[in-house]
Amino acid sequence: MRVNVPVTFGVLHLAPLWPAFMAQHPKVTLDVTLSDRLVDLVDEGFDVAVRIARLQVSSLISRQLTTTRLILCASPEYLRRHGAPRHPAELAGHSVIAYSLLAAGDQWEFFSSQGSREPIQVKVSPRMRTNSGDTCTAAALQHMGLVLQPSFLVGPHLDSGALVEVMPGFRSTELGVYAVYPSRRQLTPKVRALIDFLVDAFRMRAWPA
Known part of the structure; x- marks a missing residue:
């Protein structure tokens, strides 16, 4: 599963979560790319991305993880x-x-x-x-x-x-912190599992107000 995440957020707040996700889903392999560039998920072959933005209307499906x-x-x-x-x-x-x-x-x-x-x-x-x-x-x-x-x-x-x-x-x-993916048709079980995991992980997370 190919995942794209912002650099600093990925290092500080996502990297510590990957071991727990992998332990829960031992058959899933992750290819995590860190980049602050706005990638095209379809053209560049990503299954899911984390984005920090005031999300604009687009063809992407999103689930909010938290705010900052x-x-x-x-x-x-x-x-x-x-x-x-x-x-x-x-x-x-x-x-x-x-x-x-x-x-x-x-x-x-x-x-x-x-x-x-x-x-x-x-x-x-x-x-x-x-x-x-x-x-x-x-x-x-x-x-x-x-x-x-x-x-x-x-x-x-x-x-x-x-x-x-x-x-x-x-x-x-x-700004919202979102998990986004190309379309509902591409919401495979592993992508759903990752998004559900991230939603749960950030549910209790508190940033400075």
Whole structure:
């Protein structure tokens, strides 16, 4: 069974699950590809993929595993040197490290916690752009600037104090984590078994809110 998963999520949160799945299904073989590129499941021969996104309407069938929130954060040292923005409009005066595969690109979106449902969209001008979420986080840990990263990735650094959430009064986008496959006709018993396993595994998983 060929499986495609995002790199960092695959390493941190899926790799520890594979042994248990294999133990439960000893006749199943796995070919796991880690890539943040949006692969074509049919053309590239994947049975199932895990995707982190605001899922668009498509021919793919999906089951949600969990959610994750994009969190704006920086190191305490960066904030000591440059101050903390209090409103999205102030991001223009800060060094920004951008994840180049973010669907919204350089157009970051925030929602006020004061009740307004209208999004506040800000176009950022990154000092550094990379297709690696780990590189974004590493740069933030070295005091390079602000990053907008998923809670599953920066959560441990927020817990340790190495990174601090910025503008907590403005929440960014919530993304779904989905298992997707090409069509119901291709939901073989092994694919169903894997998806059911992942749904159960993430049912009790809690990311930073």
